[in-house]
Amino acid sequence: MSSINYSEKIPNNVDLSSDRTLQRALEQWQPNFISWWDDMGPEGSTDMDVYLRTAVSVDPQGWAQFGHVKMRDYRWGIFMNPGDADRTIHFGDHKGEKAWQDVPGEHRANLRRIIVTQGDTEPASVEQQRQLGLTAPSMYDLRNLFQINVEEGRHLWAMVYLLHKHFGRDGREEAEALLQRRSGHEDNPRILGAFNEQTPDWLSYFMFTYFTDRDGKFQLCALAESAFDPLARTTKFMLTEEAHHMFVGESGISRVITRTAQVMNELKTDDVGRLRAAGVIDLPTIQRYINFHFSVTIDLFGADESSNAAIFYSSGLKGRFEEGKRPDDHVLKGQTYKVLETRNGQLVEKEIPMLNALNEVLRDDYIKDSAAGVGRWNKVLEKVGIPTRLSVPHKAFHRNIGLLAKVKISPDGRVLNDAEWNAKVNAWLPSAEDRAFVASLMGRVVEPGKFANWIAPPVMGINRQPVDFEYVRFN
Numbered sequence: 001m002s003s004i005n006y007s008e009k010i011p012n013n014v015d016l017s018s019d020r021t022l023q024r025a026l027e028q029w030q031p032n033f034i035s036w037w038d039d040m041g042p043e044g045s046t047d048m049d050v051y052l053r054t055a056v057s058v059d060p061q062g063w064a065q066f067g068h069v070k071m072r073d074y075r076w077g078i079f080m081n082p083g084d085a086d087r088t089i090h091f092g093d094h095k096g097e098k099a100w101q102d103v104p105g106e107h108r109a110n111l112r113r114i115i116v117t118q119g120d121t122e123p124a125s126v127e128q129q130r131q132l133g134l135t136a137p138s139m140y141d142l143r144n145l146f147q148i149n150v151e152e153g154r155h156l157w158a159m160v161y162l163l164h165k166h167f168g169r170d171g172r173e174e175a176e177a178l179l180q181r182r183s184g185h186e187d188n189p190r191i192l193g194a195f196n197e198q199t200p201d202w203l204s205y206f207m208f209t210y211f212t213d214r215d216g217k218f219q220l221c222a223l224a225e226s227a228f229d230p231l232a233r234t235t236k237f238m239l240t241e242e243a244h245h246m247f248v249g250e251s252g253i254s255r256v257i258t259r260t261a262q263v264m265n266e267l268k269t270d271d272v273g274r275l276r277a278a279g280v281i282d283l284p285t286i287q288r289y290i291n292f293h294f295s296v297t298i299d300l301f302g303a304d305e306s307s308n309a310a311i312f313y314s315s316g317l318k319g320r321f322e323e324g325k326r327p328d329d330h331v332l333k334g335q336t337y338k339v340l341e342t343r344n345g346q347l348v349e350k351e352i353p354m355l356n357a358l359n360e361v362l363r364d365d366y367i368k369d370s371a372a373g374v375g376r377w378n379k380v381l382e383k384v385g386i387p388t389r390l391s392v393p394h395k396a397f398h399r400n401i402g403l404l405a406k407v408k409i410s411p412d413g414r415v416l417n418d419a420e421w422n423a424k425v426n427a428w429l430p431s432a433e434d435r436a437f438v439a440s441l442m443g444r445v446v447e448p449g450k451f452a453n454w455i456a457p458p459v460m461g462i463n464r465q466p467v468d469f470e471y472v473r474f475n
């Protein structure tokens, strides 16, 4: 079960050849996926040989194999963690019943929507990152970008498999639509806001992989608890791959900070103009990028008060982060949770039924996790004696969804009027000038072992290869 059959047209560990109809349907979708990849995948990468990891098993020990692969020939496939025939549902109204191997009729529409929404983010991020290879700060970073891109492509496969196998004709139509929407497109955009934003430069990209791929982690963790067992098993394997994406973001920002701090100490200055003239990204700009990506990403968890969230949980479709480890009754009826709203120009807490607050619960778990990494970035500054500290903004800052949408809140949580907001917004969110400055630093550096001036080399290479390894061969 855990080893992957690479001799088939579609590599898989789901015994695809035993279901000819399904196999044929997916083999028809495959060329459409490839033509989407040719159109929207990383620009100019078709003939490059890239040192990629490819899943060869779902065994947590040794699941991946590394080697140079031509981008176009990457073997996208369908991989699922092994099942447990005795698995029972561990939360919601069906708690204690056997997990579902098929979709119950009454949950069909909601499950389809959950899978489509998750599936839509995967190709969206590839589209958002399409141009970045042209301005890679090193060959090492270029390789990591491509690794993430091919894996997001595989995550799309993972969701498409579920749609094809379990949702009949509707599922096949949804699978087609996943290849037709485009990030940022006026008429046919991707489903979620953050996935229609641009990722125009590598600072944005590292922020995206740190903050927004982490949203992916939390969503996948919640789906890995699902009563719908194929979804749980699929998302568990996706999480194995996702860890690297967040590593790229966390280490990427850490390397930017390392380099900036180095120049700050060399020049003995924190003057933004002098640092920019020296070609590094000043800390206030990094803070504004954090503010932007954090706030846009926490919107992805949805409205603070949501009856859908309650339905998804009670019916067993989507659990909480680490559901199994929580010491409560896993039904949550009669419990409450605090969300924020504004009253008389003040942010105040409002107690609502826990079941309706589950988006907020997941958001708060996410905030804890993402703030921890910012703490690790601060250690970089602390170590070299720079007193500035980075932080995530207040969770009410710059929100577009739920009770806090359309009220203006400062990064430290004060309610503002429009004039106050407008006077400070350029200090809090990246301005056009900040973005232009960051863009001006972007240039292609791809000689093995060389790095752009604004970022420090990584501490070590990929898969224990040296930092100056030839991660990408240009043909």
Ligand SMILES: [Fe+2]
Pocket: 122, 151, 152, 155, 216, 242
């Ligand atoms: Fe993904």
Ligand SMILES: [Fe+2]
Pocket: 152, 213, 216, 242, 245
């Ligand atoms: Fe990811």
